[in-house]
Amino acid sequence: MKTKLQHHLENELDREFLNKNIFFNKNISKLTWFGVGGLAEVLFIPQSSKDLIKVLKLINTNTTINVIGLGSNILIRDGGLNGITIRLSKNFNFINENDESIVSGAAVPDKVFSKYCYEKSITDCEFLYGIPGTIGGAIAMNAGCYGSEISDVVYSFKCIDFEGNETIIKNSEQTFSYRKNNFLKNHIVTEVEIKKNHGDKDQIKEKMNDINARRLDSQPQKVRTGGSTFKNPTSQVTDKKTWELIKPYLNEVVCPDGVSMSKKHANFIINTQTKSSNIIEDFGERIIEKVLEKTGVQLEWEIQIKGQR
Ligand SMILES: Cc1cc2nc3c(=O)[nH]c(=O)nc-3n(C[C@H](O)[C@H](O)[C@H](O)COP(=O)(O)OP(=O)(O)OC[C@H]3O[C@@H](n4cnc5c(N)ncnc54)[C@H](O)[C@@H]3O)c2cc1C
Secondary structure, three states, X not given: OOOHHHHHHHHHOOHHHHHHHEEEEEEOHHHOOOOOXXXXXXXXXXXXXXXXXXXXXXXXOOOOEEEEOOOOOEEEXXXXXXXXXXXXXXXXXXXXXXXXXXXXXXXXXXXXXXXXXXXXXXXXXXXXXXOOOEHHHHHHHOOEEOOEEHHHOEEEEEEEEOOOOXXXXXXXXXXXXXXXXXXXXXXXXXXXXXXOEEOOHHHHHHHHHHHHHHHHHHOOOOOEEOOOOEOOOOOOOOOOOHHHHHHHHHHHOOOOOOEEEOOOOOOOEEEOOOOOHHHHHHHHHHHHHHHHHHHOOOOOEOOEEEOOO
């Protein structure tokens, strides 16, 4: 049986638009790195900002809206996502250049963007080479590694709010903090303008290789994970990294079948064979409890958990 939202969209949109862009009761587990999670009531893959605005203006303001990129930092619960889930189409996967900046569509994978910069001898985006998300996801999460984050290289980003209004946010508005963008609550990032700093091509390559080598050395490869599960605490709380807080007590946390903490990195939860995101979430909650009990530090999820249990 169709939901009210599904009926509404069927009534308001023509068949061609629906066939191309809208999917009902779609299993989106395959769109996430963890590979688990329930159905999306509506999955919307807009072909353009115009399409996106059209649908946003059609729906009731209290409809739940979720945005996903490459799903590398998301855990979707088993009960799935109510409302509309938006994933930008490949038409948002473009890179344009002008004299002072590079404009990237939000669906461009970080790795692709970083390689583009290397080809053009543009520096400071080497760190993106190892991050497995999109440029849009990087803006939402202020993604970064090894001392750099996307906020260091951004001039501005364009986004559309859930009511269909387009805005450009400048970096000077200081919306970024650690693994967070404080402005983006009800917005979809569509485009990002990035600083164009020229550098030496060989040095850029060396930096990218170095980042790659560090990752291979310290992180599990080719596994179902969401990357760092919890944020690192601030230096006011402790000098220790999250993995250092977790590692000594890991044996004291009951590890369910099909889920484990990486042996290489004690802040990477790995889905070895579970089909249930709830099991992964519960395991994470038990780690939070254990670390709090043993160290007094309250860990905070970095992974974005979405949907109904
Ligand atoms: C193996 C591995 C290694 C990782 N290493 C790092 C690392 O070194 N540093 C780091 O920072 N992260 C790392 N991550 C986490 C992840 O890759 C980043 O957070 C990435 O930026 C998420 O991008 P995504 O497109 O996959 O977003 P998703 O995981 O799909 O979504 C993440 C969040 O961003 C929001 N979002 C996504 N796209 C948009 C958009 N267009 N507009 C508005 N909101 C949006 C979503 O709603 C969600 O809240 C790693 C993950 C994995 C699996």
